[in-house]
Amino acid sequence: MEILDILILGSGPAALCLASELAKQNLIIRGISTKSPQEKWENTYGIWASELEELGLESLLSHRWSKTVSFFGNGESKKGNIPTEHCYDYGLINQEAFQNELLKKCKGIKWLNETAKKIVEKNKISEVVCFSGLKLKARLVIDASGHKSKFIKRPPKNDIAQQAAYGIVGKFTSPPVKKSQFVLMDFRPDHLDSVELVSSPSFLYAMDLGNETFFVEETSLASYPALSQDHLKKRLLSRLKNKGIEVSEILHEENCLFPMNLPLPFKKQFVLGFGGAASMVHPASGYMIGSLLRRAPLLAEKLAIFLKDPNKSSLELATKGWSVLWPYELKQRHKLYQYGLQRLMSFDESRLRSFFSNFFKLSTKEWVGFLTNTLPLPKLIYVMTKMFINSPLKIKLGMLSLNRGFIFSNHQS
Ligand SMILES: Cc1cc2nc3c(=O)[nH]c(=O)nc-3n(C[C@H](O)[C@H](O)[C@H](O)COP(=O)(O)OP(=O)(O)OC[C@H]3O[C@@H](n4cnc5c(N)ncnc54)[C@H](O)[C@@H]3O)c2cc1C
Numbered sequence: 001m002e003i004l005d006i007l008i009l010g011s012g013p014a015a016l017c018l019a020s021e022l023a024k025q026n027l028i029i030r031g032i033s034t035k036s037p038q039e040k041w042e043n044t045y046g047i048w049a050s051e052l053e054e055l056g057l058e059s060l061l062s063h064r065w066s067k068t069v070s071f072f073g074n075g076e077s078k079k080g081n082i083p084t085e086h087c088y089d090y091g092l093i094n095q096e097a098f099q100n101e102l103l104k105k106c107k108g109i110k111w112l113n114e115t116a117k118k119i120v121e122k123n124k125i126s127e128v129v130c131f132s133g134l135k136l137k138a139r140l141v142i143d144a145s146g147h148k149s150k151f152i153k154r155p156p157k158n159d160i161a162q163q164a165a166y167g168i169v170g171k172f173t174s175p176p177v178k179k180s181q182f183v184l185m186d187f188r189p190d191h192l193d194s195v196e197l198v199s200s201p202s203f204l205y206a207m208d209l210g211n212e213t214f215f216v217e218e219t220s221l222a223s224y225p226a227l228s229q230d231h232l233k234k235r236l237l238s239r240l241k242n243k244g245i246e247v248s249e250i251l252h253e254e255n256c257l258f259p260m261n262l263p264l265p266f267k268k269q270f271v272l273g274f275g276g277a278a279s280m281v282h283p284a285s286g287y288m289i290g291s292l293l294r295r296a297p298l299l300a301e302k303l304a305i306f307l308k309d310p311n312k313s314s315l316e317l318a319t320k321g322w323s324v325l326w327p328y329e330l331k332q333r334h335k336l337y338q339y340g341l342q343r344l345m346s347f348d349e350s351r352l353r354s355f356f357s358n359f360f361k362l363s364t365k366e367w368v369g370f371l372t373n374t375l376p377l378p379k380l381i382y383v384m385t386k387m388f389i390n391s392p393l394k395i396k397l398g399m400l401s402l403n404r405g406f407i408f409s410n411h412q413s
Pocket residue numbers: 009010011012013014015032033034035043044045046047114115116117144145146147254255256257258274275276277281286287288289290
């Protein structure tokens with residue numbers, strides 16, 4: 001049986017981002033995926049335009065907004081409806097163009113329509129057994145099969161917080177957002193009754209797509225247990241109704257659910273992960289596409305170097321790979337973000353509004369760096385400290401309700 005250098009599991013954004021970089025190395029690579037890599041991705045991916053610009057990929061945006069705002073007021077008085085203006089471009093990725101662009105770069109990599117059932121390491125080599133009975137051998141298996149991967153080992157955690165959202169792309173009786181506007185977070189709670197006001201908060205993420213079409217999505221940033229799709233749908237419709245808006249045509253519905261604080265995987269395991277499987281979602285925002293694009297090139301280069309040593313086992317190769325993917329600096333940043341998320345999840349809606357209103361008073365460079373995970377560790381600590389110092393007392397108290405075990409015990413071994 002042929003022994004591949006690398007076998008990739010999956011054909012989502014993580015698999016294709018990494019495969020497109022690995023294809024530049026002189027390696028024997030194959031992919032297997034439950035879905036064909038040509039099958040259109042279902043999710044709507046949004047990103048700050050600068051993240052693509054820095055990589056020369058801004059042409060992959062299908063939509064781009066300069067009028068980017070949020071609402072953190074109570075929605076009741078004139079003052080409670082004043083938007084926070086972000087003055088920073090946001091965009092939606094053209095999934096088809098993005099997928100095709102990555103596939104074009106995956107020269108020489110073939111995907112088989114297979115689903116991995118089991119992976120074992122034998123005599124330094126990994127063997128993947130598929131549900132069809134097919135067996136494939138590789139020096140290194142990279143699991144990019146998403147957040148629900150069964151192959152990546154990590155410390156157990158029961159109370160995994162999920163980001164959940166219910167969205168509609170459609171037409172409405174009147175515009176849910178202003179012309180050419182993008183709303184990152186509309187936290188105004190004036191449509192909520194007294195019961196909803198004290199349950200887990202959610203916000204509206206919305207955009208004008210042109211042609212009288214809008215995307216509106218009720219989003220729970222992170223919650224354990226997760227808010228159900230039904231609950232979010234009801235909140236979305238009541239938010240719209242409160243403004244006298246009804247849905248007149250649904251073109252697409254989005255059901256979103258993924259983990260925000262999956263523990264970092266163990267370093268010592270013979271399978272390497274990438275993407276959702278490798279806990280790469282930003283724990284404070286839920287974004288990942290920018291990170292995939294930024295982190296794939298170095299990982300691909302290093303893996304090609306490690307593979308030059310023919311004696312290295314799958315365990316050694318994957319362990320080295322994990323060190324590149326999750327170096328000390330990124331692990332520390334991840335811990336800080338997870339700590340922040342844990343605190344945010346304990347905030348009621350009024351405290352959350354106050355927190356975000358204060359957060360966006362940071363300089364653009366600082367809040368963008370925070371949300372895209374591009375601030376070096378000392379700068380991230382500085383920004384978080386600055387945010388704390390400038391916070392109103394109720395936020396300071398919320399941030400200080402420390403669960404020391406959380407921040408100090410979440411080590412990758
Ligand atoms: C609805 C939604 C919207 C999101 N929006 C954004 C956004 O706007 N911006 C952003 O940055 N992030 C967003 N995210 C977060 C994150 O970027 C996505 O979850 C992203 O799709 C994860 O990429 P992935 O490649 O790791 O996993 P997936 O996209 O889930 O891909 C997994 C792949 O693995 C295959 N597979 C699964 N199991 C096996 C197996 N056993 N064997 C072989 N193949 C297998 C699947 O068929 C699939 O091809 C969103 C997530 C969701 C769910």
